[in-house]
Amino acid sequence: MVSEVTLDIQPDAERLAAAAADYIATRVRAKPDLSILVATGNTPMPAYAELARRVAVGAVDFSRVTAVQLDEYLGVSGSDPRSLWGWMERSFVEPLGITRAVRLEDPAQFEAEIARLGGLDLAILGLGPNGHLGFNEPPSQPDAPTRTLELTPASLASNAAYWGELAVPTGAITAGMDVILAARACLLLVSGAHKRAILRAALEGPQTPAVPASFLRRTALTVIADGAAWT
Numbered sequence: 001m002v003s004e005v006t007l008d009i010q011p012d013a014e015r016l017a018a019a020a021a022d023y024i025a026t027r028v029r030a031k032p033d034l035s036i037l038v039a040t041g042n043t044p045m046p047a048y049a050e051l052a053r054r055v056a057v058g059a060v061d062f063s064r065v066t067a068v069q070l071d072e073y074l075g076v077s078g079s080d081p082r083s084l085w086g087w088m089e090r091s092f093v094e095p096l097g098i099t100r101a102v103r104l105e106d107p108a109q110f111e112a113e114i115a116r117l118g119g120l121d122l123a124i125l126g127l128g129p130n131g132h133l134g135f136n137e138p139p140s141q142p143d144a145p146t147r148t149l150e151l152t153p154a155s156l157a158s159n160a161a162y163w164g165e166l167a168v169p170t171g172a173i174t175a176g177m178d179v180i181l182a183a184r185a186c187l188l189l190v191s192g193a194h195k196r197a198i199l200r201a202a203l204e205g206p207q208t209p210a211v212p213a214s215f216l217r218r219t220a221l222t223v224i225a226d227g228a229a230w231t
């Protein structure tokens with residue numbers, strides 16, 4: 001099953017950020033009350049910073065957008081430095097002037113809230129080193145629901161880079177594959193040579209639970225990668 005995949009290769013991480021900001025801003029201008037599933041992680045941060053610059057000069061208005069949390073560790077409060085809710089607030093919600101945000105705490109309530117929104121217009125995603133989406137760790141079936149789970153060693157290792165001396169919580173909650181794949185559009189941002197093999201697997205390998213990101217090819221997918229991730 002393949003739908004429309006657009007692959008946009010930018011020469012470097014800076015131009016990747018500008019292209020991602022263009023894509024997201026265009027969507028918000030077309031539908032100011034866009035509902036957006038929002039990845040944290042390192043890759044989208046320069047794009048969010050670029051969007052904040054555009055908001056600051058009045059080039060785009062996010063005040064009617066709803067930001068929806070993609071994933072979270074278990075057992076961390078909102079004020080914990082490792083809280084992904086806190087990271088989303090600092091990097092996306094506050095700098096873009098967003099006034100509505102959906103927090104991921106209880107799987108059933110979260111999926112009901114998304115249904116009340118009428119579904120997600122856009123999912124902004126990063127690519128896990130093991131092919132995870134959010135914290136949908138391999139193996140994840142395309143209908144895997146929003147749920148709690150234990151992180152894999154690969155994700156614990158990649159997430160350790162975020163928190164310095166602080167331990168990575170081993171439990172997590174993630175928006176399900178069902179939620180992500182039902183988004184009306186998906187934007188996957190990929191940067192760096194360390195993502196090259198998994199990006200190839202996601203876009204050119206079999207669609208398999210072993211590479212959850214491979215199922216994104218079932219969606220209206222735009223991939224923006226830098227040259228290091230796609231050569």
Ligand code: F6R
Nearest residue numbers: 039040041042043126127128134
């Ligand atoms: C973060 C998230 C993760 C990251 C992925 C890539 O909210 O859901 O799936 O998007 O691990 O992380 P970076 O961008 O740090 O390489």
